[in-house]
Amino acid sequence: MQKEFRNNIILLLVINFVIKPFYVLGIDAQVQNAVGESEYGMYFALFNFCFLFQIILDFGIQNYNSQYISSNRDEISLMLPIVLGAKIILIILFALMVSIGALLMSYPLEYFILLGLIVMVMVFQSLFIYLRSNFSALGFFRMETWFSAFDKFLMILVIGYLLYVSKNISITLFAAGQLFALVISVIVAVFFLRKKVVFKISFNLGKIKTLLTKSFPFAIVFLLMTLYTRMDGVMLEYILDDNARAAGVYAAGFRLLDAANMIGYLFALLLLPMFANLIGEKKDVNTLTFSAASLLITIASLISAICWFYSSEIMNLIYIQADNTYSEVFGVLMLSFWAMALSYVFGSLITASGKLRIFNMIFVVGIIINWTLNLMLIPEKGAYGAAVATLVTQFFVFLSQLILARKMFDLHFNFTFFSKSLTIVGTYFALSYLMHQYLAMNWFLEIIIITIISLAISFFMGFLRLSLNPA
Template sequence: MMQKKFVKNLALILFLNLLVKPIWIFGIDLKVQNVVGPEEYGFYTAIFSFSYLFYILLDLGITNFNNRNIAQNAQLLRKHLAGIGTLKVLLGVFYAVIIILFGYLWGYRGRELYILMWVGFNQFLLSFILYLRSNISGLLLFKTDSFLSVLDRVLMIFIVGVLVWTTILGIRFSIEWFVYSQTLAYIITIAIAITAVLRKSGRLKFHWNPAFFIVIIRRSLPFALLALLMSFYNRIDPVLIKKLIPGDLGDYQAGVYAQAFRLLDAGQNFALLFSVLLLPIFSKMIKDGKSINNIVRLSSSILITGSLIIAITSSFFASDIMNLMYHPFENETAAQFSLRIQQSSIILSILMFSFVAISSNYIFGTLLTANKSMKSLNLIALMSLILNVVVNLLLIPSFMAVGSAWASLIAQSSSAIIQLWVVLKIFRMKADYLLVFKFLTLILLLAGLGYGIKNYFDLYWLNSMIMMLGAGLIISFGIRLFDIRGLISILKSDEM
């Protein structure tokens, strides 16, 4: 039974990521930003986001297409692996030329172009890792994929950790060392991932086959367009902040945005795990003509409930969280630090509600992808991109990074609502008003509880936050958003 496979492997992948990702986010990535400062990290964030805008040229939708295709036609693994592997290398060369050209036209020079080249190379390596993993998850080998999903971070924790937490190598840490560390971690991960894939495919010989390349590109183009549009409206915010706000203030505001975005990005990474599991499962169930209603409801109740609890709790303790994560930099006055924390706290509150919409998109967007409803998805993504850019252009000059956060929330929420409507229409599913009522109940009860804790209880903020998170879980179990009996019955099932 697919629900059993989903639940068991979701538990494994969540466990591994909960074990590794917090160490990376709070022990390494956060330390890097505190060491190099907001302007330097904002500089890196803007360039990273710029490189990500062209990420689709590395993939052309091949990874999503391949995941779905291998899930439905596992016998094609060996044939497609050799051809697509060669194609990915060619796309890497093309991507490198494009980002350097457009980076120069955008105004990047000197160090900016140097960092862009290295970051671009890392994007190529990451793209190849994700392609290799798409073969593994397409074969429904979720345990192997789960370990690969955290391997690069484990390696980076060790490498960057040595650089920022010790003086063994005797170097002055900079953004360049951060980028080099990623390169080494990705190369090691690729070597291990290739070994895992070759165990299933047998020996391969990479070859030049233009006809095969054209066929694959044609089949994956709808996926490519979707990925292009989504990468723009998901990652364009820091790029626009740096471009629309002149001078060093642009780098600074991009850095302030990055302070809050780090937590949204962490949440997105966990939500993405659902998508990685659901795409091959949805694809196989649709091919086999099985009902997807139960697994859609199960995944929605788990992911959206979790994101609501996190978003509401974060909004009450945003300032405390930012104060815990960041400290004053050299030559930064107390007033400047207070203003930076205040601004990033507002951004965090806004972005974490974007996380709820993003969670919904990862479920319903994945379902539409599995169903090959690419025209609908591309239209939704195009609309979201236009909306995001327009709102950014209107708000950034006046509200700076906070305006960009509002643009993200508006675009993501609009996309989530329309995707849900399209799913209900295409799959002729009835709206689950009981589930909606339960979500509203959770929101009202948790928001009321949060107000009471903040205003009437004299507790240390961290204790209050833990109490609120725990209360959110208790409420969710109480109103059966998290259905323990249902999960137990799924796990006891012998059907696979």
Template sequence: MAQYKRELIINVTFLILANLLIKPYYIFFVERKIQNQVGTAAWGAYFTLFSLSMLPQIILDLGLTSYINQRLSGHRDQLHMIWKDTAWVKPILALIFAVIFLLICYVGGYFLTYRTWILWITLNQVLISVILFLRAYISGLGHYRLDSAFSVADKFLFILLFSLWAWTGTITSIDTFLWIQTVSLGVPLILGTAWLLMRTGISFKRLDFGQTLNILKQSLPFAGIFVLMVLYCRMEPVWIGWLRPDGAYQAGIYAAGYRLLDAANMMGFLFAGILLPMFSHTISLGDKKEYQSVFDLSWNLMISLSVLICFPIINHHTFIMAQLYTDSYPGILPILMICLIPLTINYLLSTILTAAGRVVMMNYFFLISIGVSVVGHMLLTPTMGAGGAAIVLLITQVVTSFLLSYLVEKEKLITLTGGVHLLILVKAITLGLLSGWLVSLLIDHPVLSLITHMVALLLALAWFNVLPWQALIRLIFKK
């Protein structure tokens, strides 16, 4: 039983260390520096276009990645058949995505002004999709640690290229940022393809259109997950642009705060990538005790990490924003960072539902979340701008957490009754609030206060058994 839990801990440990070294540097030094150099309005325009590309991005995948991960994890002997039926679909989907995204930008009035940016974004989205496609095979085959390495490879390469470029000049345009991103995505794509071809012996055979069409039909519900989540999670900049006369500027303000949430939220995304094949494999074996155990451990870890990240940032949000940006707008950061907790819960619950094949029902619940988001934006964003959009995001994520919890319990996948999981959540939030209050009373220096808050909160989470450190140590060092 400890096999999956140990593999989970090892991979999560690697992810945390890698992300602590790479992602914060990328977010706080690279992206933040570029935004300061190009200006809030220019970055806001880019951020709006990028968010707009997330909607037709579903065409790039059509649920294939989740389908492959779930199917291959439970039926690894079908590798060659699954590859044969899916490999040639990517170029076709990429072409369709490009046409649709370009049309959206043209109809929306963006293309003539931002043509070069739009073309770069199109290419980069295709590269990201192919990398995720390859990672689905890598993790589906059980190579979780290699998948974890690929999850940070593009950011690591981007930092190297950015550093080399910074020695010779300053990045004063979004164009330079985008072509560096293209190169940093291209290298892991080539390496991932080469590894998969050499390690598994798969090859590019003639397309069986009928079977491929059947695979696409089976994967469409998974595609629905992505498009619906984008609609209620990632469309705030688009709503701001539509509902505010100063849309680009307000989107830039939102992007400045959202950048920290996005960096922190990657932990949940990467967690889900590790858990999906594990859940799929144990569910296919009918071992409920095993995946309940993995779920319980994941709940404690993910809640602990989300609280450990969000509350120190919330408690020091004014100082952090002033250090990061020349134009500092700290007001929305606490609202956005508290979203990390329901977002983390939603990642975990949606992963177990996806692994169990309860995709269609989950999509119905996501439609409710979209309705909440639309109504919220219509009411708050026109008058409150970026702040209103942040409030809408928080409300939507909390509602989604309740909906997914109900569905998981209704489908009898995971036992949430008894209040154990809720107690862990309440304890973690309480410790986050109390530790921040005590540290603010005792320490005035912002840097020392921030570090002390994180250390004190980590110790408190371990002391009150929210973070099961003794179990983690046993699992890591168990032979």
């Protein structure tokens, strides 16, 4: 399991580090530059609004499917038709609830074309992610790895053509380009999955009800995570009367946080079925847990430190309208990335166990903290206040998950692991500060030097060898 994780996570990171940063910086950010922060801020607010209803679209099926099929791989032919039938019903409910919610929010009629496209984007994105989850659940991790960035690769081609060749881009065409790429991605995923399992659709309401009952605890996890991570953009647009400018500024930083956060998400895609398999066979999870955590501590500490000290340079490179507010918001958001990344390790471990009651309570408290801080900070601090709320919430959730996972699985934390972790974090931030403050050279070269030195330190401390076991 250790070797399998190592080989696949390396390939997964390489593929996604090549494709997804190009999409985020070369496509997504440039669309915002082209259409303006207010128009993109409107899109960002509508996207987050739809995301709040994502629980209806997925209903925990993806995580339940990964957990269940990983331990019962011969039952996928029985599960797939029921899931597809349930998905069709949930898609209809999702579209209906978004429409009702938009009417209750009194959105202008001109928003509804874009809203409809976003709904379809989320529908096909949900289908694509579910289809991919079957590859990893069946143990075809290499196939899942190649598909992990396939949709973004197609978006680069389609939206890149509109942006750079035809030079005819609007926020509506941006959403339409995403939809086209996702439709093709779903078709290709179905083609490859058909070689592993026969596709059928079942509308057996009894079996669908049983499926949704079993997936419901996972749905609650998804709902609560969505609320405390996505409510900021909606609250900014709703509380402030600034033509969605603050939402646009927040979106500029959150885009890069979301992109970086894909690293943790990719870890979770591999870790969830692996943890489920280990737990099902009653094997020890310590080695895999600390191998993943040590690697993510290295990556997250490096990214957070660089983005904190070089926030102004990064924002001015990407956004033509960037000012001090952009860099301040971005810097705070990227500090929260450290906690978000590590949460994927311990959150995946808890999810794989299926014991989610206390896990969900952590998210409930996180929502209360986030909502309260947003109400207090947004009216006075705007996007910066929302970023601070995110930082506090993410660290609370991470520490709570860490404590819960340690109690549930008897994780063998010791002084050596903690001291090495603190050394990594402190060294990376100190190195980034010194390089930024005192080294007079091109800032991009400074980042390269920081990265090389930091990775060397982590390697010699054992954090990049994927074999750390603090037991």
